[in-house]
Amino acid sequence: MNQQQDSHSRPGPSGLRRPVLEAPFLRAPEDARTVFLVTLAAACAPLAAGVVFFGWRAIIVAAICVVSCAVTERLYYRVTRTPALLGRTHAYLTGVLLALTLPPFVPWYVPVVASAFAIVIGKAVFGGVGHFVWQPALVGRLAVAVMFPMTMNPADWPLLARSRLLVGDINNVRTVEDYHGWRRARAPRGADGFRLPPPRTVLAKLTRTAASARARGRSEAAYSALAYAPDPNTVPEARPAALRPPPPEALPPINDLLYGARPGAIGETCAVVIIVAGLYLLYRNYIRWQLPAAFIAAAWCAAAIAPIRLAGPNVTTRIVWYPLMLEGLDVGFTYVNYQVLSGELLLAAVFLATEMTSRPVTTGGQVIFGAGCGVLAMLMQLYVAVPIPAYMAVLAMNTLSPTIDSLWRPRVFGRRRFEFLRSPNR
Amino acid sequence: MIFSRYGSFTGGIDLTDDKDRTIAAPIRPCRTPSRLRVPLAPCGQAPAECVVSVGQQVAAGEKIAAAADESAVDVFAPLAGTVSAFTSVTVAGAHGRAVSPAVELTGLSEANGIDRPEEVFDWRAADAGTLRSRIASSALTTYREGLEPLARWLGRARERRCGVLIANVMEDQPYVTAAHRLMVEHGSDVLQGLAILARAIEAGKVFLVAERRRTGEYRGTARAAELHGIEQVALPHRYPTGEDAILVKILMRREVPGGGGTMEVGAAVVGASACLAVYQCVACGLPATGRVVTVSGERVAEPGNYYVPFGEACLELAGDVMPPVIHGGPMTGLDCMADMVVGPATDAVLAVEAAETPTAGPCIRCAWCRDHCPTRLNVSAMNDAFELAQIGRAERLGAMACVECGVCSYVCPARLPLTQRMKQLKRAIRSREAAATRTP
Numbered sequence: 001m002n003q004q005q006d007s008h009s010r011p012g013p014s015g016l017r018r019p020v021l022e023a024p025f026l027r028a029p030e031d032a033r034t035v036f037l038v039t040l041a042a043a044c045a046p047l048a049a050g051v052v053f054f055g056w057r058a059i060i061v062a063a064i065c066v067v068s069c070a071v072t073e074r075l076y077y078r079v080t081r082t083p084a085l086l087g088r089t090h091a092y093l094t095g096v097l098l099a100l101t102l103p104p105f106v107p108w109y110v111p112v113v114a115s116a117f118a119i120v121i122g123k124a125v126f127g128g129v130g131h132f133v134w135q136p137a138l139v140g141r142l143a144v145a146v147m148f149p150m151t152m153n154p155a156d157w158p159l160l161a162r163s164r165l166l167v168g169d170i171n172n173v174r175t176v177e178d179y180h181g182w183r184r185a186r187a188p189r190g191a192d193g194f195r196l197p198p199p200r201t202v203l204a205k206l207t208r209t210a211a212s213a214r215a216r217g218r219s220e221a222a223y224s225a226l227a228y229a230p231d232p233n234t235v236p237e238a239r240p241a242a243l244r245p246p247p248p249e250a251l252p253p254i255n256d257l258l259y260g261a262r263p264g265a266i267g268e269t270c271a272v273v274i275i276v277a278g279l280y281l282l283y284r285n286y287i288r289w290q291l292p293a294a295f296i297a298a299a300w301c302a303a304a305i306a307p308i309r310l311a312g313p314n315v316t317t318r319i320v321w322y323p324l325m326l327e328g329l330d331v332g333f334t335y336v337n338y339q340v341l342s343g344e345l346l347l348a349a350v351f352l353a354t355e356m357t358s359r360p361v362t363t364g365g366q367v368i369f370g371a372g373c374g375v376l377a378m379l380m381q382l383y384v385a386v387p388i389p390a391y392m393a394v395l396a397m398n399t400l401s402p403t404i405d406s407l408w409r410p411r412v413f414g415r416r417r418f419e420f421l422r423s424p425n426r
Numbered sequence: 427m428i429f430s431r432y433g434s435f436t437g438g439i440d441l442t443d444d445k446d447r448t449i450a451a452p453i454r455p456c457r458t459p460s461r462l463r464v465p466l467a468p469c470g471q472a473p474a475e476c477v478v479s480v481g482q483q484v485a486a487g488e489k490i491a492a493a494a495d496e497s498a499v500d501v502f503a504p505l506a507g508t509v510s511a512f513t514s515v516t517v518a519g520a521h522g523r524a525v526s527p528a529v530e531l532t533g534l535s536e537a538n539g540i541d542r543p544e545e546v547f548d549w550r551a552a553d554a555g556t557l558r559s560r561i562a563s564s565a566l567t568t569y570r571e572g573l574e575p576l577a578r579w580l581g582r583a584r585e586r587r588c589g590v591l592i593a594n595v596m597e598d599q600p601y602v603t604a605a606h607r608l609m610v611e612h613g614s615d616v617l618q619g620l621a622i623l624a625r626a627i628e629a630g631k632v633f634l635v636a637e638r639r640r641t642g643e644y645r646g647t648a649r650a651a652e653l654h655g656i657e658q659v660a661l662p663h664r665y666p667t668g669e670d671a672i673l674v675k676i677l678m679r680r681e682v683p684g685g686g687g688t689m690e691v692g693a694a695v696v697g698a699s700a701c702l703a704v705y706q707c708v709a710c711g712l713p714a715t716g717r718v719v720t721v722s723g724e725r726v727a728e729p730g731n732y733y734v735p736f737g738e739a740c741l742e743l744a745g746d747v748m749p750p751v752i753h754g755g756p757m758t759g760l761d762c763m764a765d766m767v768v769g770p771a772t773d774a775v776l777a778v779e780a781a782e783t784p785t786a787g788p789c790i791r792c793a794w795c796r797d798h799c800p801t802r803l804n805v806s807a808m809n810d811a812f813e814l815a816q817i818g819r820a821e822r823l824g825a826m827a828c829v830e831c832g833v834c835s836y837v838c839p840a841r842l843p844l845t846q847r848m849k850q851l852k853r854a855i856r857s858r859e860a861a862a863t864r865t866p
Contacts, residue, residue, distance in 0.1 A: 018749065020761050020763075021750050021761040022761070022843060022845070022846040023752075023754075023756070023757060023758050023759050023760070023832050023835075023845065023846075024756060024757040024758070024832035024833075024835050024836050024845065025750070025752050025756040025757075025759065025776075025778060026441070026600065026756050026757065026778070026836060027784060027835075027836060027841070028439075028836050028837045028838075028839075030839050031784075031839045031840075031841060032787055032790050032792075032839040032840050032841075034839070035790070035792065035839050127788075128788065129787075129788055129790060130787070130788035130789050130790045130791065130840070131788065285794070285797075286792075288793075288797075356790050356791050356792045356793070357790055357791045359791075361791055361793040361796055361804060361806050361807070362793070362796060362804060363797070405804075405807070409804070409823070410802050410804075411802065412684070412801060412802055412803060412823070412824030412827045413671070413675070413681050413682075413684075413800070413801030413802055413803075413824075413827045413829075414671075414681040414682050414683040414684050414686075414801070414827050415681075415683070415684065415824060415827065
């Protein structure tokens with residue numbers, strides 16, 4: 001069973017030996033390179049959104065990622081004298097995906113190190129395209145998250161002001177008091193933007209810390225406050241003012257999370273663009289809808305069910321299950337959507353978990369894989385203090401995807417269901 | 427009107443039609459060839475015993491070889507001419523290419539079209555036994571891929587008590603229009619042949635399955651179908667609806683077990699050419715000496731549907747174009763060797779735009795092969811099993827269920843020869859089973 005049997009040759013019409021061709025004689029136009037290029041083009045959409053919201057430094061980070069991925073791949077194959085598989089296209093794709101997961105303010109050496117890890121450890125040591133176990137870009141992202149924890153995960157993250165989009169310098173930001181949503185905020189004098197705690201930190205503060213609730217002189221109002229944090233410019237006062245607790249400081253309106261005006265990595269903030277790019281990939285048949293849908297739905301359900309610690313009446317905290325149902329569905333929905341949109345979960349579901357090589361092949365396996373990723377990501381986000389829970393969940397499930405593939409077997413044509421379990425020579 | 431509901435199948439692809447060149451071209455006699463090399467073993471198994479000698483003059487329709495046993499058929503001279511030599515040729519037999527001894531005829535009479543002779547035998551009044559014996563003595567074959575003598579096919583169908591007979595004129599592969607033209611021009615003869623076969627195997631239910639886009643042109647056959655109790659079914663063109671196992675799944679909702687034929691679930695499948703040949707042979711007493719072949723493709727100078735005598739060289743029929751020339755449909759056909767001749771299984775000779783041989787890359791696990799596989803096989807896992815030579819694993823994963831439709835190779839973005847590898851895996855599994863049954 002080797003290559004020679006694939007292309008045995010027989011004498012041709014003119015006496016020359018030509019390889020005997022085998023059916024089918026028609027081929028679909030799309031080859032692996034096209035697949036990578038189109039995925040790359042789709043990944044450029046969240047990148048463009050990131051460049052808009054985080055300024056020109058984002059594009060420099062992306063450029064460094066792409067160039068150093070390509071150079072690392074070239075060097076690896078030059079040094080080890082192995083033939084490069086499928087050229088540099090996949091290296092470019094890895095570079096862009098890696099740039100999507102990196103914060104925009106990182107110094108130049110972070111993307112370089114991340115690219116080196118992504119290409120060498122993530123991809124090349126397994127044998128290149130089609131053979132790796134973990135999504136290479138995430139391997140690089142995890143490596144730099146471990147190596148530069150302070151640089152990669154500061155307490156406050158920068159965000160450009162409306163007036164300084166695209167041209168602002170993301171490193172030229174100030175801490176602001178009294179932030180009530182991005183559309184209302186003005187850039188501080190002499191700066192291009194503000195320094196904010198990321199939404200997830202605010203959420204944790206709201207739901208977890210009894211001390212903060214006590215300091216405001218109320219017990220559970222902090223959690224309820226979630227429902228009353230719409231964009232004050234667009235949403236009219238829906239409820240009587242007496243019933244409405246004051247909005248918590250620094251909790252951005254949920255609309256900001258949808259269109260991407262929140263602190264975060266370059267590609268992970270703009271939910272709308274990520275979803276549109278994902279729809280394009282669906283249209284091209286490069287991903288199946290079941291995987292991202294299972295990912296997001298599982299994360300949503302986990303956030304709706306998993307217990308949270310709320311501030312109790314006194315200094316105590318209490319554990320509450322079903323936060324979705326806790327104080328009415330409006331509060332619950334806002335809370336759950338906040339949890340889903342506040343991190344890198346959407347980008348992971350659409351672009352990173354759907355990486356062809358490291359996800360299961362069968363559709364049912366992909367549902368299991370996606371659901372596992374979603375639950376794991378949400379549980380880590382809620383209970384484990386890690387900077388990149390969704391990415392780590394994807395990496396963890398990548399490890400399991402060969403197992404899922406061998407356990408989940410759709411019924412083959414002409415066989416009974418679960419016949420493979422009864423096979424005697426198994 | 428009563429609509430029947432039918433099943434469906436998962437996967438499949440939408441292929442381009444590409445039949446414009448020949449879909450409206452009437453069946454014509456082909457250019458008279460300079461020589462014919464008539465294969466004595468068209469099914470690729472035991473050859474018939476030659477009864478002519480070199481230099482002998484033969485008339486059109488004269489028997490030139492007599493079948494010795496059940497696996498061979500009598501061979502007749504397609505055209506009048508002189509026996510000039512005994513050679514060997516390649517034909518598409520029961521299991522792909524096969525080498526067959528052949529009789530070379532030269533100094534040939536002019537090639538003819540499809541005859542419309544008088545009926546010499548009233549098949550409508552005949553009973554099943556009489557029809558079976560007439561078919562058994564008629565030296566016909568099944569005229570499809572996996573060629574075998576029609577008498578043996580009939581015997582198997584009787585043995586399996588097939589209650590359903592399906593005439594498959596789907597022709598779902600691009601370029602091929604031979605069966606379509608037969609239905610348009612000789613539709614009632616085809617249906618009579620089908621009715622003869624149905625009576626011979628005593629089938630309770632007879633289907634004529636056509637592609638939905640072509641049904642408008644088969645209206646002329648509707649009355650004949652009604653007369654003979656044939657149910658006409660139109661199915662969408664999603665490839666591979668025309669594969670026998672898939673067709674049986676759609677019509678009967680029964681899945682053929684892996685490695686078996688459709689007769690295991692009680693369905694016999696024939697093509698239009700076989701039906702026409704049965705009618706001409708049983709009712710009119712004509713020997714089978716030729717068939718309709720679609721000659722098409724971008725590189726062919728004169729595309730069309732030709733009635734070609736058996737033994738004409740495929741490359742000459744295509745007009746001596748550069749290889750590759752395809753024998754059969756482009757999804758399941760064979761690469762034409764120089765000595766390949768037209769046999770009963772040749773439904774098309776195509777010279778499509780020469781695609782460069784793609785270089786296979788590593789599997790990127792895109793899962794398109796699995797998504798489009800009509801038998802729901804995990805083809806990428808099969809590919810792993812092939813590369814690691816794990817035949818047992820491939821068998822457990824269900825490799826024998828593969829219908830070899832070519833969809834996985836078609837969609838594979840890594841350009842892996844998946845269909846070819848599946849065929850090799852199946853061959854390896856079969857030989858291992860044969861060895862296992864031999865040892866104890």
